[in-house]
Amino acid sequence: MTDALLRIEGVSKRFGGVIASDNISLEIRPGELHAVIGPNGAGKTTLIGQLMGEIGPDSGKVVFEGNDITVLPTWQRGQLGLARSFQITSLFLNFTALDNVALAVQARSGHSFHFWRDARRLPELRVPARDALARVGLAGREDVVVSNMSHGEHRQIEIAMALAMQPRMLLLDEPMAGMGPEESARLVETLRELKQELTILLIEHDMEAVFALADRISVLVYGRVIASGAPEHIRSNAEVRRAYLGDGKKKAAGGHG
Amino acid sequence: MKTIFTVRNVLVFGLLAFLAVIPAYADVTGNTFIMTLFTRIVILAIAAVSLNLIMSYGGMVSFGHAAYLGIGGYAVGILAFEGINSGFVQWPVAMIACGLFALVTGALSLRTRGVYFIMITLAFAQMIYYVGVSLDRYGADDGLTIYKRSNFGSLINLSNKTTFYYVCLVTLFATMYLVWRLVNSRFGMVIQGARSNDRRMRAIGIPTFRYRLVCFVIAGMMCGLAGILLANQADFVSPATMHWTRSGDLIVMAVLGGMGSVIGPVVGAVALLVLEETLPHIIAVVGHFVTGLEMTAAREYWQLVLGPMLLLVVLYARGGIDGLLRGGRRD
Ligand SMILES: Nc1ncnc2c1ncn2[C@@H]1O[C@H](COP(=O)(O)OP(=O)(O)OP(=O)(O)O)[C@@H](O)[C@H]1O
Numbered sequence: 252m253t254d255a256l257l258r259i260e261g262v263s264k265r266f267g268g269v270i271a272s273d274n275i276s277l278e279i280r281p282g283e284l285h286a287v288i289g290p291n292g293a294g295k296t297t298l299i300g301q302l303m304g305e306i307g308p309d310s311g312k313v314v315f316e317g318n319d320i321t322v323l324p325t326w327q328r329g330q331l332g333l334a335r336s337f338q339i340t341s342l343f344l345n346f347t348a349l350d351n352v353a354l355a356v357q358a359r360s361g362h363s364f365h366f367w368r369d370a371r372r373l374p375e376l377r378v379p380a381r382d383a384l385a386r387v388g389l390a391g392r393e394d395v396v397v398s399n400m401s402h403g404e405h406r407q408i409e410i411a412m413a414l415a416m417q418p419r420m421l422l423l424d425e426p427m428a429g430m431g432p433e434e435s436a437r438l439v440e441t442l443r444e445l446k447q448e449l450t451i452l453l454i455e456h457d458m459e460a461v462f463a464l465a466d467r468i469s470v471l472v473y474g475r476v477i478a479s480g481a482p483e484h485i486r487s488n489a490e491v492r493r494a495y496l497g498d499g500k501k502k503a504a505g506g507h508g
Numbered sequence: 509m510k511t512i513f514t515v516r517n518v519l520v521f522g523l524l525a526f527l528a529v530i531p532a533y534a535d536v537t538g539n540t541f542i543m544t545l546f547t548r549i550v551i552l553a554i555a556a557v558s559l560n561l562i563m564s565y566g567g568m569v570s571f572g573h574a575a576y577l578g579i580g581g582y583a584v585g586i587l588a589f590e591g592i593n594s595g596f597v598q599w600p601v602a603m604i605a606c607g608l609f610a611l612v613t614g615a616l617s618l619r620t621r622g623v624y625f626i627m628i629t630l631a632f633a634q635m636i637y638y639v640g641v642s643l644d645r646y647g648a649d650d651g652l653t654i655y656k657r658s659n660f661g662s663l664i665n666l667s668n669k670t671t672f673y674y675v676c677l678v679t680l681f682a683t684m685y686l687v688w689r690l691v692n693s694r695f696g697m698v699i700q701g702a703r704s705n706d707r708r709m710r711a712i713g714i715p716t717f718r719y720r721l722v723c724f725v726i727a728g729m730m731c732g733l734a735g736i737l738l739a740n741q742a743d744f745v746s747p748a749t750m751h752w753t754r755s756g757d758l759i760v761m762a763v764l765g766g767m768g769s770v771i772g773p774v775v776g777a778v779a780l781l782v783l784e785e786t787l788p789h790i791i792a793v794v795g796h797f798v799t800g801l802e803m804t805a806a807r808e809y810w811q812l813v814l815g816p817m818l819l820l821v822v823l824y825a826r827g828g829i830d831g832l833l834r835g836g837r838r839d
């Protein structure tokens with residue numbers, strides 16, 4: 252019980268008449284890649300928002316490494332080692348790719364009340380930022396202004412920024428959204444490497460990727476966790492198939508019995 | 509490699525060099541008016557550079573920046589009135605007063621964004637304007653005459669026009685250098701990041717509010733320095749110094765000159781104030797040439813000409829004059 256890295260206890264959230272989180276309880280164990288799947292509007296992004304403190308739950312608790320972080324501000328969660336990526340790309344568009352990632356490195360290297368030295372000439376920021384970009388396959392693209400980069404590259408920078416924070420846990424919100432098949436395949440490889448060293452909560456619609464990567468899968472429908480368990484278990488769960496996997500119509504689900 | 513001898517860089521350097529030789533020019537030609545005008549321009553350029561720090565790098569569009577001109581000026585004026593003439597006392601007191609005003613108003617207004625931020629900074633500036641108007645002991649809305657300029661003993665004599673001009677110019681250059689270091693430092697990256705995407709800043713673990721507040725205070729104190737100089741130049745300070753139209757002028761300087769660089773607001777200050785001085789004459793002369801009539805009355809309408817000119821710059825040259833010279837590129 253207590254060995255969970257992140258524990259979500261009975262988290263609920265309503266937006267007017269919409270129940271976005273309905274008494275969600277989940278445990279993410281250290282080192283696992285836990286996927287959360289569910290149809291559009293199921294409340295996946297809202298869940299991440301509550302884990303990062305951007306949205307306050309109406310009730311319930313979020314516990315990270317044994318500490319109750321339910322009311323902690325977002326930036327402190329970042330300092331504690333929670334790093335998210337955004338479903339809708341959210342970058343510093345007028346900065347270069349390297350500047351974007353270097354800012355994330357800066358965030359974890361103490362306060363930023365340093366007024367004099369040129370931040371772009373500090374190897375302690377630039378070198379790790381370069382490494383993070385290389386890791387997601389963007390070596391050579393460091394000095395391109397982000398607004399001039401492709402959607403796929405934006406998705407990769409999203410991951411690089413989260414990585415550059417050297418987090419304890421990654422919260423990835425549909426990292427493959429809008430990526431071509433080739434880019435997706437490369438990202439799957441990157442994530443496969445990352446799961447060796449990091450705990451990951453992955454929200455993804457790409458079932459192929461989810462079933463290839465996940466140690467465990469939770470299914471969210473109308474804000475409620477209707478099933479949670481090993482991939483084989485989810486694949487064969489009748490309720491899940493009815494509610495979400497479309498009873499064999501979708502490729503990944505159809506592959507099994 | 510990029511050359512540094514671009515048209516823009518040559519012109520910028522030319523402008524700075526031009527500012528540096530104004531006293532010599534005034535001396536040779538005996539034109540004292542140009543000294544007075546350019547001392548004012550240099551001082552207001554300091555204010556515009558400080559506004560540019562929060563406005564274009566920090567995304568904090570303050571419509572109350574002239575408040576610091578007033579607070580800086582009144583601190584000098586009131587201390588002088590009470591018999592304290594030492595600059596070593598006046599200047600720090602003035603800057604601390606500006607810093608405190610920025611700290612309090614910033615702490616409240618930085619919780620808002622966009623139009624709300626503009627309105628709330630305007631409201632605070634109007635508040636301090638009416639405080640000035642109500643200071644009966646210090647001249648109320650007639651203002652306060654300063655009989656002796658800040659005294660720095662044998663160190664420097666501010667009553668000498670040339671000396672005073674160079675004090676202002678060195679202050680301007682120092683301010684520009686400081687802002688330039690600041691915006692490229694780690695602090696500056698946070699400030700710019702918070703303008704660009706505050707949500708992401710918080711997600712990567714940076715509490716943006718405190719950095720923006722510190723930036724707001726730094727800009728307020730820099731502008732306070734301009735207020736100190738302005739009061740010393742005019743030997744006078746009045747509520748009009750911090751009227752909202754003056755805050756508007758500072759925004760116009762930054763936008764006109766170009767918000768994408770540290771030098772932009774200086775270009776804007778020179779352009780705006782020189783236009784203000786010369787447009788009435790130009791209108792009269794051109795009007796006379798076109799219509800053949802005596803057009804001195806038309807001088808009054810120079811603002812009608814300036815307004816559309818500014819509008820054109822805003823609409824068609826987003827980077828201001830400096831942006832035009834650089835062909836739309838930004839640092
Ligand atoms: N700020 C908000 N105000 C009102 N309703 C909201 C808000 N945020 C989300 N919702 C609603 O809550 C529900 C869950 O939204 P959420 O974005 O979490 O779904 P999701 O599972 O991430 O969907 P998708 O797969 O499309 O990304 C939706 O019905 C959505 O309309």
Ligand SMILES: [Mg+2]
Nearest residue numbers: 295296297338
């Ligand atoms: Mg979503």
